[in-house]
Amino acid sequence: MFKEDTLQDEVILITGGGSGLGLSMAHKFAELGADIAICGRTEKKLQEATEELKEHGTDVRWYSVDVRDYEKVGEMIESIVSDFGKLTGLVNNAAGNFLSASEDLSPGGFKAIVDIVLHGSFNCTHHFGNYLIDDKREGNILNIVTTYAEDAGSAFVLPSACGKAGVLAMTRSLAFEWGTYGIRVNAIAPGPFPTEGAWTRLFPTKKFEKKYLQKIPAGRYGEHEELANLAAFLMSDLAPYITGECVTIDGGEKLSAGQFNFIDGLMGRGKLKAIFKMMKKKG
Numbered sequence: 001m002f003k004e005d006t007l008q009d010e011v012i013l014i015t016g017g018g019s020g021l022g023l024s025m026a027h028k029f030a031e032l033g034a035d036i037a038i039c040g041r042t043e044k045k046l047q048e049a050t051e052e053l054k055e056h057g058t059d060v061r062w063y064s065v066d067v068r069d070y071e072k073v074g075e076m077i078e079s080i081v082s083d084f085g086k087l088t089g090l091v092n093n094a095a096g097n098f099l100s101a102s103e104d105l106s107p108g109g110f111k112a113i114v115d116i117v118l119h120g121s122f123n124c125t126h127h128f129g130n131y132l133i134d135d136k137r138e139g140n141i142l143n144i145v146t147t148y149a150e151d152a153g154s155a156f157v158l159p160s161a162c163g164k165a166g167v168l169a170m171t172r173s174l175a176f177e178w179g180t181y182g183i184r185v186n187a188i189a190p191g192p193f194p195t196e197g198a199w200t201r202l203f204p205t206k207k208f209e210k211k212y213l214q215k216i217p218a219g220r221y222g223e224h225e226e227l228a229n230l231a232a233f234l235m236s237d238l239a240p241y242i243t244g245e246c247v248t249i250d251g252g253e254k255l256s257a258g259q260f261n262f263i264d265g266l267m268g269r270g271k272l273k274a275i276f277k278m279m280k281k282k283g
């Protein structure tokens with residue numbers, strides 16, 4: 001689907017791009033010709049990621065910035081524009097999360113996650129949007145949310161659910177408001193994709209990890225390449241008429257809410273079909 005130059009002439013900032021899904025997206029974008037800026041809190045991680053990303057031959061730079069700091073984010077956007085000559089895309093990927101019973105959350109714990117996820121995404125988007133509007137440039141924003149950002153929410157990850165729901169609302173609000181400036185704003189809602197950050201915080205044991213798989217019709221976790229391809233598509237000129245959209249990529253996990261879906265897990269499909277046959281005969 002992609003040509004080698006699909007993202008040529010793009011300069012894309014990926015927050016939290018030093019590891020996990022952020023780094024995988026950075027690899028894909030660079031492979032398709034984009035220059036890459038990554039930011040995060042851990043310099044060593046960013047330095048190593050930058051060295052890795054240079055293998056694709058495009059310009060790659062790192063910026064040590066906590067997305068919670070509005071002023072520092074503004075300085076970073078200015079530096080990126082000065083270093084690369086422009087900035088054309090932003091991926092709000094930086095996130096924080098942990099499992100906790102909601103009654104045991106401290107206000108500080110709730111705030112830490114909402115600050116990273118919601119305020120961090122706002123900070124980057126606000127500075128980037130203003131730069132684009134002032135410079136009369138078109139651009140792309142992609143927000144990485146989760147499947148529980150919409151509809152259901154989720155037990156035991158309350159701050160993340162609240163933060164990500166806010167980011168989804170921001171996606172749709174700005175897609176409309178900034179459409180007139182040629183700025184597209186989309187989101188991806190990933191199901192479980194193995195990353196060190198998510199797995200250590202959200203999947204406490206191997207048994208838990210195995211059990212979780214039963215929720216996914218595809219019977220497996222997502223591959224980073226699959227999400228990176230989707231992100232590249234949404235960030236490219238292959239999707240000029242898509243905005244305000246949230247694309248779920250979860251092997252069907254989100255559909256588990258279907259009223260009778262659970263009966264598949266009660267017994268094997270063969271037994272289930274035999275019961276259906278019996279019921280049909282009885283009329």
Ligand code: HXC
Nearest residue numbers: 095096097098100106107108109112146191192197198201
């Ligand atoms: C309860 C916790 C906690 C835990 C931290 N806190 N970890 N509370 N359970 N496991 C509380 C602390 O006690 C403190 O509260 C407050 O949170 C801030 O903690 P700090 O460590 O001081 O904050 P900070 O250094 O900013 O760290 C932020 C962090 C950390 C989010 C807590 O884990 C982090 O940096 N994470 C980044 C990476 C990450 O989380 N990746 C996973 C993303 S996965 P007090 O009251 O003392 O102030 C993801 C995918 C979702 O989002 C979809 C999955 C299917």
